[in-house]
Amino acid sequence: MTMKDAVGRFVRDGDLVVMEGFTHLIPFAAGHEIIRQKRRDLTLARLTPDLIYDQLIAAGCVKKMIFSWAGNPGVGPLHAFRRAVEKGIPQPLEIEEYTHFGMVLRFMAGASNLPFLPTRNYPGTDLTTVNPNFRKVRSPYSDEELWCVPALFPDVTIVHAQRADEDGNTQVWGLYGVQKEAAFASKRVIVTVEEIVPAKVIRSDPNRTIIPGMIVSAVVPEPFGAHPSFVQGAYDRDNDFYVEWDTVSKDEAGLKKYLDEWVHGVPDRAAYTKKMQDRREALEADRQMCEPVNYGF
């Protein structure tokens, strides 16, 4: 399926949308398509909003954000996010704030169809005083009280991966993040991949499959679909882009100029990739192949 069709069919105004990937495999191509299709009133959830949600906020797609760390990793603040929170530009942004551990547990509870999960975390932090979703449960085995976070059930989760077969059986290596948990918690799942491979490639190494086709709504072949984030074994993180974003996004005009040129100004990721061919080549990964293992019996 094309990205245009996948977003058109499975991402709706007002949805709770999750686009995960912890620095690795962030589905930027899907984010750009959501901006092009002018989705509105989205609630976005993600551990690290990163540049992808900063762009969606600036584009006016977002009503609310659920997150745990809103910065430009290794660089500084997320300017569009701060403008929205501090000044209501382009529109007020409601926030619901956790920690990384809390977000991971929310996805796991959702994926497990449980109302909540407990943790030993959270005594003493003020986060529990500003977010009423942190609640306590008493252990039935002792007098201990534990803080809990509620399950999160996204309407749609979008993940990018190295490869999948045409049925959506999806394999990832390198950093796993929370993509598996987010996908299982979600009503709909869109998988975008660097490469669609024959099922026999997936079946040659079943332990690498993190998302089974049975929960996948759409599979989209989208090479370079995670730029400026990285794909282990395919291309490196574009750290220069992350540094430049600090300048690009500092004022609304600069950010609008970026969206006009790199999002609205291109029809799809293929055109985007062509537009930065040299950069893509510079980011190409070198080869460090793993030792294959034997699945015979």
Added chain:
Amino acid sequence: MTMKDAVGRFVRDGDLVVMEGFTHLIPFAAGHEIIRQKRRDLTLARLTPDLIYDQLIAAGCVKKMIFSWAGNPGVGPLHAFRRAVEKGIPQPLEIEEYTHFGMVLRFMAGASNLPFLPTRNYPGTDLTTVNPNFRKVRSPYSDEELWCVPALFPDVTIVHAQRADEDGNTQVWGLYGVQKEAAFASKRVIVTVEEIVPAKVIRSDPNRTIIPGMIVSAVVPEPFGAHPSFVQGAYDRDNDFYVEWDTVSKDEAGLKKYLDEWVHGVPDRAAYTKKMQDRREALEADRQMCEPVNYGF
């Protein structure tokens, strides 16, 4: 470290011992060494006691068993287990019974240093009436009540794996079972492996590491250490042995004869393996290698 030293140093009378592996990678060699060293009053926990615990029970090592399915998979009952439960032979066996899901959650709670984990399972089953460790918790987000199981914290967990480096960084492929959760929940961990490999082999495919060296007390090279269970990519399950066990174990005499010949009658697994060289060759796995992946950047 040798199996003799590892069991001698890290398995003690009265310990809560876990030897996991769901049909795959069952650490039989370690079980035999525990019998040879005459450990007593052990509490054994495992989803499926399988032949390994049937043998430990018959050898008089076991005071109590925590389990969820006590049968000879695909064959019939576990005769030594039934003699102990029904007739107290060779000594009474205390049992604490869960379900597979419950045992998995007990290990996960222990590994997570939580007092318990909740589940939607267990309404209506009589198991909750015969085991007081099933308790209820009320969700702080609704009126729902959920059943819980308590964390399990083994004194020592023993797992068998395809390979590890000398620091105990351990890799498994094929069926994972609950070895990772059991190991993280445990005070001490013994890893027995088909092969000790250079760290660079482990480092060539870090996603396959399920147990990190930091939690491992001893690494024992023990080829064929899982027979009669199997090791994906090394040797097939010895289904004939499982079928023969039904006859061998039907009466105490036959079982004692087996232990005398195959456990007490051999000094270690190397001798055991030599003694069934032809069978080992017959079980040798064929080669079905996975497609290697690229970890470069």
Added chain:
Amino acid sequence: MADYTTSELMVSRAAKELKSGDVVFVGIGVPSLAVNLAYRMHAKDLCMIYESGAVGCVPTRLPISIGDPCLVTGSLAVVPMLDVFNLYLQGGKIDVGFLGGAQVDRFGNINSTVIGDYRKPKVRLPGSGGACEIAALAKRVVITISNSKRTLPEKVDFVTSPGYLRGGREREALGLQGGPDLVITDMGVYHFDPQTRELVLESLHPGITLETIRDNTGWPLKTAPTLKETPEPSAEEIRIVRDELDPQGIFLRSRAG
């Protein structure tokens, strides 16, 4: 008419319960054969999951245990058991679960734990394994068991895996969805009355009389208004079972009903 064993009839009947796209939690024996038969006959997109963690299995030989290595090689995914139970089963991804047991009662409750008293068992059985969670959390359960007063008592000695408990709405009241949908024995096929949730005989296997089946059931049996005859396995089904699925007759000769 083709010559077939009762087990082959049961396998054929169970296979008819599966459709393409179903995600099926598979056990060993009749269930495994039924799923593999359906997969070859009419349910190409059926996805087999074993509690051992193998998903989308394509076994090249008959699996002897639910953890047979042939279930791993070439499968679509192999996952930790924590995921099998949390994400797949409790997460609501399992369409059909197959269960057996030592006893099934009038309301579809299953006993695989003990005959007699739990503390002083006459016979100690293997226990739940994954059966309790499959009965509680799969969308639909199909049960296979032999038909006798011993195996089909009015009330099981021990509820290992919940069916409809004492019938009516009790299962729903406890917060459980799904539940047993069909029981296939060596004499007939039963469904559950939508109101009372009691077993109702819907078809007799060829050659079995209503009288025989009544004599081999532990309570006054209810029957459907029109009792059908269970369809015989086709020649093609028998060929697949004998030549492809169980050529050594591991399950279907030695254990023929």
Added chain:
Amino acid sequence: MADYTTSELMVSRAAKELKSGDVVFVGIGVPSLAVNLAYRMHAKDLCMIYESGAVGCVPTRLPISIGDPCLVTGSLAVVPMLDVFNLYLQGGKIDVGFLGGAQVDRFGNINSTVIGDYRKPKVRLPGSGGACEIAALAKRVVITISNSKRTLPEKVDFVTSPGYLRGGREREALGLQGGPDLVITDMGVYHFDPQTRELVLESLHPGITLETIRDNTGWPLKTAPTLKETPEPSAEEIRIVRDELDPQGIFLRSRAG
């Protein structure tokens, strides 16, 4: 005497807190450099874990983010974030965690969420990320921060990551173990009074006077009976940091204290 930047001094001092065998939860910047310096100088068996899931990392370049691909290639394990937090951190496997923040107060509480009111922030900061759980669940925490009345207030505007709260036994009373152990600023090094759990100045960096540091701390500062001078980084340490760890000066020139 070797020429060095204050950041290099901080890195060198932080590295001295790590010993062989430590399992260290690493962040980017000074912590990452300190851990890599310790690894090269004296702590060969030290194990680096990043919250991204990389365990036993051997970065061949300076990681720019905690999810840099160079942390994955050649590492001992790469695990789901669920495991990082449940099994490694909450499971009690982390010996030392490094934390920074916008504010650290008199009792070691850290703010990385907001300056001003949470609902109407003067400055909206990134938030906790994994900081709160590291502060709550690591056996030991080392904090690095710049030294000013703004960054070291008597009380933080918002407790993102708990230190000793209002001091004394309050942290233990809430069921938390561990806690902050050392604070390294660009002016000095602090430990915590074992009774009051208040920051106590233990050493001044070369060239920094007690008066200067008092003028740059948000409360009447307690000092150790004998104030030491923070040891300078050795020539070898400076060489490693400049030539091997941060050759482009990404963290230590641009951000020199």
